[in-house]
Amino acid sequence: MTNKRSLVDVINPEIRDFLVEMGAEDIYKCYQCGKCSSICPWFQVGTYDFPIFRLSLETALGMVASSEDKKELEEEVDKLYRCVGCEACVDQCPHGINIPNILRAARRLLVDFGSYPDILKSIVQKIHDVGNPLGEEREKRSDWAKQLNVPNFQPGIEYLYFACCIPSYDPRVQNVAQATVRILQKSGCSFGILGVQENCCGEAIRRIGAEKVFKEVTKANISSFESAGVEKILVTSPHCYTSFKNDYPEFGANFEVFHITQYFSGLIEKGKIQPIKRFDKKVVYHDPCNLGRQNGIYEEPRNILRNIPGLELLEVENFNRSLSVCCGAGSGALWMEWEKDERIGDIRINQLVDTGAEIIAVACPYCLQMFEETIKSMELNIEVMDVAEILWESIG
Amino acid sequence: MDIIVCIKRVPQTAEAKVEIESSGKDIVKDRLTFDINESDTYALEEAVLLKEKFGGTITVISLGCSDADDTLRIALAKGADTAIRIKAEDFDELDGYKTAQLLSAVIKDIHFDVIFTGCIATDDAYSQIGATLAELLGIPHATLVTNIEVIDSISHVHRELEGGLQEHIEIFLPALFTIQTGINVPRYASLIAIKRAAGKEIKLVGQNEISKDQLLLNTQIEELFIPPVAKQVKIITGSPGEVSEELAGIIREKGLI
Structure with missing residues (x-):
C-alpha cells in the first residue's frame, strides 16, 4: 500500500507473520521485477494508483492495512479491495506468485474484524442468509425454469445443471439459463436442477475474504449435492466452475465439473446439436x-x-x-x-x-x-x- | 477522559428468514450470523473520537455468552483499551432491567466520565439499557444523540426528535449517552490493531463477582410471533367515471380526506 508514514515506523514483522499464517506465504518469492504491474488492469486504467508489484514487499514488511490513522487506513483497505482477482499477474509472474491470494490473507483478517466495505458485508450476509447475493427469496430461485419443464435432479439423471445466482434471478440474465436449458433439452441430455435447494457456490465471498461463511456455504452445498446423488455438474458461470473444480476438493468434494461451453462444443462435435x-x-x-x-x-x-x-x-x-x-x-x-x-x-x-x-x-x-x-x-x-x-x- | 461503551452481539436478521423456536419465546438462531449491534458501532466510534481528542481510556462491556468475546475483540481492535464480558450464562433469564443492573454492578467500580450505549438493539429493540443504567448509577443521560461536543466537563449534545427536529442540551459529566446511527463514520480496524487485540485478555465477570440475589426481572416474554401478513387489494373496474366515483367513496369512507 502507498504509505505516508516513514518506513521505520511501519515495518512490522508481526503483521507479516500474521499474514503468512493466513496464506500469504508467497511473499518471500517476489523479487520486484514488476511484470505483474505491466499486466494488471489497473495499470491500463491509469487514473488510480494500484502498485501491485509493491504489494508482496509491503506485505513482507507488514505494511498492509496497518495505518492507525483512520483516513489513511480507509484508503489502504479500499486499495486491498481494488484487486478484481483476474490473476493476470499470476499468469505473468516468473515465480508463480499468487498476489490475489496474498491480498486475500489480509482481507480474511479484515473481514473477521468487520473492517471491510459495507456493500460487501451486505453481499456476504445475503449469500449466507438467502443463498444469493441479490437478496432474492430462496423460494423464487427456480422461477426462471417454470415454463421449461425441467426436472429436479434425482438419482438416475446424469448431469446437475447449476444455473448460478445471477441467471436465476436477474431478468436479463435468466435468458441465458433458459437458452441453456432449451439447448440441453434439444440435445437429449439427461439433466436436472436443484430448484429451490440451489445455493450460491460462494466463489465471490471466498475472494472477498469471508472464509468462515464460505466454508459454511461450501459444506452445505457439498452435502446437498451428495445427498441428491450428483456426480457431474454443468455450470453457466466460470465462477461456479472455479469453486466446484478448484475450491470444493479442499473440502472433500469429488464432482466432475463442466463449463457449459465445453459441453456444448462437445455436442456440436458429436453432431448432437x-x-x-x-x-x-x-x-x-x-x-x-x-x-x-x-x-x-x-x-x-x-x-x-x-x-x-x-x-x-x-x-x-x-x-x-x-x-x-x-x-x-x-x-x-x-x-x-x-x-x-x-x-x-x-x-x-x-x-x-x-x-x-x-x-x-x-x-x-x-x-x-x-x-x-x-x-x-x-x-x-x-x-x-x-x-x-x-x-x-x-x-x- | 475515561469512557465506557456497552455493546451487544446481535443476530443479523435483515436478510434472513426469521423463525420462532419451539418455546415460542425466542427466534431460531442456529443458522444466523451475529455481529456487533449497529448503533453500538457508532457509540464505540464516538468514544474513540473523544479519546483521540482528550486522551484517557475506553472500556467496552458486553453481557453475553463466550461468543460475545469475538465482538469485544472487534471493539478492542477498533480502539478500546480493555474489555469485560459479563457471563450471561451465569444469570439465567434476562430483560432490559436486569441487564442494566448487571452493567451497573460492574461499572460502579470503574472510573468513568462518559458512558456510551447504542440507542437501540436491533434484536429486542427495547431501548431501555441506556436510561435505566443511568438511573441506577445516578447520573444524567441523553438519548438518541446525534452530536456531542465536550467543553470543560460540560457536554453539548444534540438529540434527534420526531419530525426532523433536533434538541440542543447541556449535560454535566459524568453522564450517559445513547448514540444514534449516523453520528459519525465508524472506522476499520488496522491489521496492527487486530494483531494487538488478538492477544488481549478479556476480563470475565460472573456470579462469583455479582450476587444474583439482588437482581430483579421486570418483564417476561409471553409470546414471540410473526404478525400475519395482511394484504388487501381491491381492483376497481368500470368506466373512468365509475372508477373515480367508487375510489372517491372509498377514500371518504376510510376517513382519508
Missing part, C-alpha cells in the same frame, strides 16, 4: 478470467461460435486469451462503486468496441452484467450476448 440458422453478425469473444486464464478454457467457446453459420468471429488483438482484460467484476468488485474514470470495465469495453463488432459474446454472467451496465453508462451502441444465447438462436 446443429447450429443451422444464420447469425449474420460480427461477434467478438471476450475471454472471462475465470474461464480462460484461470481454467484454460479458450477453444470451446470459440469452437461454438465458429460453427454458427454467418457469424464472423473477431478477436481483441493483443488482449485476448491469457492476455484478456478483466470485465472488472471479480472478487466482489461487481458490487463496488468506483469513480467513473476508475473503472476497469470501461477499458475492456473500449477494446471490444474497437474491433468493430456488433455483439460481444461472453460466457460468464458477471461479464454479461458488467458489460450491460458499462454499455448503458457509456451510451455505447453494442450488444452483449452469452454464447448459449447465440447458439440457441442458431438452433432454436
